[in-house]
Amino acid sequence: MGGYIVKRLVSAVPVLLGITIIVFLIMSLIPGDPATAILGSYATPENMEKLNRDLGLDKPVITRYFIWITNMLTGDFGRSYSLNRPVIDEVLERFNATLILAGTAFVLCSVLGILAGVVSAARQYGVADKIITFVVLIGISVPAFFLGMMMILLFAVNLRWLPVSGMYAIYGGGDLPDLLRHLIMPALALAAVATGVIARLSRSAMLEVLRQDFIRTARAKGVPERRVIMGHALRAAMVSIIPVLGIQAGFVLSGAVYIEIVFQWPGVGRMLVDAILKRDLLLVQGGVVFVAACYVLFNIAVDVAQSLLDPRIKT
């Protein structure tokens, strides 16, 4: 098992390199002169030249790439000019908030989705199945940002149950209950679509498994039906559900950008959008590479979980 993890980590190195190359290539496609973009068209030539030197833009592309990547390996992602602080500090701080939001949403959509799918399959064509199928259809069709806005209207403005936005109350907040109160709506809005997708997939995976011969064997030996469903069938269905959880994690992370804007959550997605609008390209570059790298590592964790779950996978 340890060997398998190491093998997977090693295989991630070219992927991570590829990610940096893709990001770097796209970013060097920028039309016009980045210094002009940053300083504006009234900048003096001396200032432009100084900035170009500071950004390393006077060197050839390949040299710039290697400088960038060696700096990143030492933890130096450059300096954000719009915030005037190191990119890595800002990214780490923001990523923490994103992790809380997206992590909660991911747990929610996995648990709710699988549960709904299992119930739906176990009660196929029953009332519960029909209700779940209907809710799921609505869930996967509402854009997360619109759902978030409607939740604000209902739960924060009309019912006044929950705070409108932010991560902590401005006055007197900051503790865990305060965070949770702020977290409920954005996490649910973010989880909605993924919950629907996972519920659908779990339902069909369960239906597929329930027709297998080993389920009949379990019943033939007198295993109670609840255990047949929640044990034998779900365990086998997880083999096809887990990879989809990995894919959905990417969608949750993507959706977080919208949700962070709607709920003014101080996460990395909002930071990226602000950075793009302010043309703070080093911040964009650093943030994207950091988050993409975390996602690659997360997917390795998913693969490892899969190999733990399915002894037939050679590790």
Add this chain to the structure above:
Amino acid sequence: MTAFLKLLFRNRLAALGAVVLSAVLILVLLTPVLPLQNPDITATADRFQKPFTEGHLLGTDHLGRDLLSRLLHGTRLSLAVGIAAALIAATIGSAIGIVAGYFGGRADNIIMRGVDMLMAFPYILLALVIVAALGPGLMNALIAVAAVNVPFFARNIRGITVGLAGREFIDAARLAGMGHIRIILTELLPNVLPVIIIAMSTTVGWMILETAGLSFLGLGSQPPQADLGSMLGEARSALISHPHTSVVPGIMIFLIVMSINLLGDGVRDALDPRLRSGALSRPRAMTLVERKGEVPAPTDDLLAIQDLQTQFHVGDRVYRAVGGVSLSVKAGECLGVIGESGSGKSVTALSVMGLVASPPGVITGGAVRFQGEDLIGASYESLRQKRGDRVAYIFQDPLSTLHPLYRVGRQLSEAIQSHHDIPTAETQARAVQLLRDVRIPNAEARVDNYPHELSGGMRQRVGIAMALANEPDVIIADEPTTALDVTVQAQILSLLDDLQRERGLAIIFITHDFGVVAQLCDRIAVMYAGRIVEEGPTPSVLEAPAHPYTKRLIACVPELGGGQRALAAIPGLPPLVDDLPPGCAFASRCEKAQETCRTGEVMLKGDASRAVRCHYPEEAI
């Protein structure tokens, strides 16, 4: 195609999706000629008018612009951009996929590595990087969304192309001297195109949503031009005071995405033949019982199947898989049930403990009595308590009948713990003992194996061990040796024979192999087309078969050392059980059949010790 459309529209939800989507499309196409106000004319005095006010059906936005007009123009823009992005992504992605799949080798390797890299990104990060590089704007958002979806098409189309590139017609084209470009355009593309179109139709809704999303973030369309996303984005600041400005574009996005989803689901279902046959139905915990007619009275047999009728209801068709079968076993007795595939022997066996998959299976008549108690009418819980405890099964093909992800020991333990409250440590020890009982060498180590780590013969022994776990009174073995080679088969049979003698258990042994029956069984019942055609003690049935079918069936068995002779295959096929002829089901294949055989009911004559269902038996009984 028409069949496909018919199937699609029989699905009411898909039809609803199609109607909503067409309505939106028609509205949007008509927008330029509809009497609408200019969507960009501001009138600050009329800002935030409520819907249904004079002159503004949906009200006005924060600059007093008519919302209905803006909505229709915005929808037009969103759809156009989404569809354009889908077309671009499909074209570029498919081109990459076809090239990679057609040329293969190193080109394929390099291209697919690149595609994998792109897919390693959460999609929005890639889109954001592209927009960051090109700058905010609707065109750039379109490019970003198209680029993000290129890998999806490339990967799918490559898969299809790899399959096609190895086919004969491509080789033929190559031998005919056609160039690569011509082969790709005239031979490959027409075959790949339907897949591209389906992939596009399932992703276009997604791309509409993605471009709307980028616009919502302020990275797509820039004011005063507005698509649905930027309308929603601009309305957000007035969400609390004037929610209608947000609700209007939001609901439109929802309608578009939902109708495309519904339509997409419909297309997928219509294309997937498994869903059409209803085969994806989940079998219930026990077979459905719709018993008509009287329930036969109890007997003093250990297990008695009495006039059992089991049917499969598929759509309007009724398959009479078991049409009134009576069988019984006493303690310590082995009954062989023999017949061709499809004769109903397995369904009979599964009906005993309500294990026939339903839907589609339904037990429509008769009774199964264990020690006099009727199992067909029993509650789930009372049936469950007997399953595996009093009446146990051994199934064919142990690779698919053992749970692939549980260790063998755990599966054995579970069989015990489902019926007895015994701690796991004890049941594990018992599992080892069970594996020893079925002569599995090195049982202590084997309990920790998964089924795929065992050989076929060993897996079958595990299946037998599982059936023995609770020392049942009856074992129903459904072709337990069919999947095994002859030496392993002989070992398994002698094992069962020993167990029967040592423990005095009753066995119902289902097979199509006379050799196995002769070796193991005290009595034989022969089944044909869902009914018993002959029954009696093994020696008398084998040496003096009374039913012409039994006789022909025995004649089919090649004899070892019997010299070369023509094997007497039975001409024709068994009748379909959804369309049984009147009279004897075997009449059409029988040399001795007379007119009387083709009418009325042929009854089983004789008693349980020797019986035959024939007007003109080969032997008097």
